[in-house]
Amino acid sequence: MPQLWIYARKSSYQGKKRGRGRSVAEQLDAGHMFAEDEGLSIGDTYVDDDRSASAFRTKGREEFERLIGDIEAGRIERGDTVWAYQSSRLQRDLRVYVQLRDVCREAGVLWHYNGRTYDLSKREDRRSSAYDAISAEDQADELSEGVRRALRANARRGRPHAWGLYGYKRLYDSATGELDQVLPDPEQAPIVEEIFQALKAHRSLASIVDGLNARGVPSPKGKTWGATQIRQMAVNPSYIGVRMHNGQEAGRAMWPPLVDEATFYAVKAILGDPARRTNEGNAVKHLLTGTSTCFRCEGPLWAHPHHSGYRQYWCESGRHVSVKADPVDDHVTGLLVRRLARKDAARLFAVKPRETDRTKKLMADVARWKAELAEAPRLVKAGKLSAVGLAGLEGALLPEIEKAERQLGAARVNPLLAQLIRPTPEEVFAVWSGLELRQQRTVVRAAFDVIEVSSPGQGRRNVDPAEYVRTEFTSASTARRRAAVAEA
Structure with a gap:
């Protein structure tokens, strides 16, 4: 005896026709009523809830695929009927229509939708069902175009998308329900x-x-x-x-x-800094790793544990230097703390122009341009920007940055350096001790041009690091440049 196989589907999105479509439960009820009226037993039901059938779908239709598989496997036999409320419940994509039509035609399985049964072995029924499939696909295209138009219009008007943005709340008109x-x-x-x-x-x-x-x-x-x-x-x-x-x-x-824009683009540049991404690995856990250099080969020094239990900095490229790390860290920290407590530290590290609307705009522009330049090498590597394009970008932005910085007429304040400038070394050290290692390393990079380490000498112990550690504080011009980069 022929059986009825019920397929039900409903998309979550209904647009302005929300509530007009038949729910899955209503479709199943209609299918069961049809089976009862026709005296057919129900073989199985297939339900794809919250699933689109159009070419724009982002989720698979697992139950529809199971239906196809049961037809191909012969579980749904010749003379059986696949029931759906409408043609669009089965498909809104002509490619899927052709797949289902051919499978049913070969297996001798009938379709029923919109109150009519279709025998796919008949030319007239294939033509009629094809027209219905074209109409269903066109409706899906029309709906998609309407959604895209609405999204573009909302974007131009500055209105938000469907989901809320963290940090904000929405207020709706009590009369219309509109945002x-x-x-x-x-x-x-x-x-x-x-x-x-x-x-x-x-x-x-x-x-x-x-x-x-x-x-x-x-x-x-x-x-x-x-x-x-x-x-x-x-x-x-x-x-x-x-x-x-x-x-x-x-x-x-x-x-x-x-x-504000200056803060946003400053943060974007900080997060895009290749040095920061490198530092997020487990290797950088020491103050001067990668920032201090070997006196002979000028390569960076890296920290390693010594078998006796202490840390040491050494030159990996040529093993020219191998020194205990703690005395070097303490020496550099002491120099920095004393330097930041001097009266001229403010002039060197914390000169800031009077902020007006114009200077704020210039600061935001500089921050944005530097963020674009910082992003450019990644785009070149990813194949999204050519080397010629990179050169053109640098040629366009670098003069603008230089012009804006001349107009600002002073260094940007590195916020870390600014908070470290205190009247006494004790106060500076108290603030320094409260910083994270990443922040301390940022201060060191901004404050020093040179941290060069040589060997204290074979067999010499307890040597003052001042004898083998050469440092140069950043010059005023370099300080302005580095502080600007650190903030932007």
Whole structure:
């Protein structure tokens, strides 16, 4: 006796026709009623809920594939009927229609939808069902085009996409239900600002994550924070009030910025710094690793454990230098602390122009341009930017950066150096001791032009590091440049 095999499907997205479509439960009820009226037994039911059938689908239809497999395997036999509420429930893609049509035609399986049964061995039924399939695909295309138009229009108007952005809350018109305003969330917005300021101060992603989780601050998903979430947030232009669409800036957003542009582009440059990415590995756990050099070959010194239990810096390229690390670290730290406590430290490291709307704009422009230049080598490596394009970008931006910095007329303040400048060495050291290793290394790179280490001599012990460690503090011009890079 022929059997009825019921297929039901419903997409989650209904657009402005929400509620007009038949739910899966309603489709199944209609299928069971048809079976009862026709005196057919039900072989099986196949349900794909929250699944699209168009060519734009992003999820597979597992139950539809099972239906095809049962027809090909002969479980659904000749003379049986596959029932669906409408043609569009089965498919909205002509390629899928042809696949299903050919399988059913070969197996002698009938279709039933829209109150009519189709025998795919008949030319007239194949033609009629093909017209229905074309109509279903065209409806899917029309819906997709409408969605894309709506998204583009929302983007141009600065209106948000479907999901909410962490740090903001939405207010809706009580009469129409339409979105009225997007405002900073009083609980989440301060967290966003805190994250950007921490990154600007060169704090590590891990320390920010640990701090938020220790305080029990819910993440955007209501769970614990992770480094990936922090990084994605930090490079999202939405936080400076820019509406993005398909990865491109679409204009100003309807919501206010939570972060100023100078801070945003400074953080983007910091996160894109190849040195920072290298330092995130397990190798860099020492103050002067990679920043101090060998007196002979000028190669970087690296820290390694000695078999006696202490740390040592040595030159891996030629083994010209092998010295205990702690005395060198202490010597360089002492020099830095005393230098930052001198009266002229402010002139060297912390000269900052009076901030006006114009200087803020220049600072933001410089930060953005430097972030673009920092990103360019990665794009070249990925094949997204040619070497000629890189040269053109540098030729266009470097003169603009130089011009803007001349107009600013002073060095940018490295925020780490600024907070370290204190009247006495004791006060400087107290602040220094509270910094993370990553932050201390950033200060060392900004403050010194040269940290060159030689050998204290064979068999000599307890030698003053001043005898074999040569340092040069950064010059005023270099300080301005490095401090600008560190902030931007």
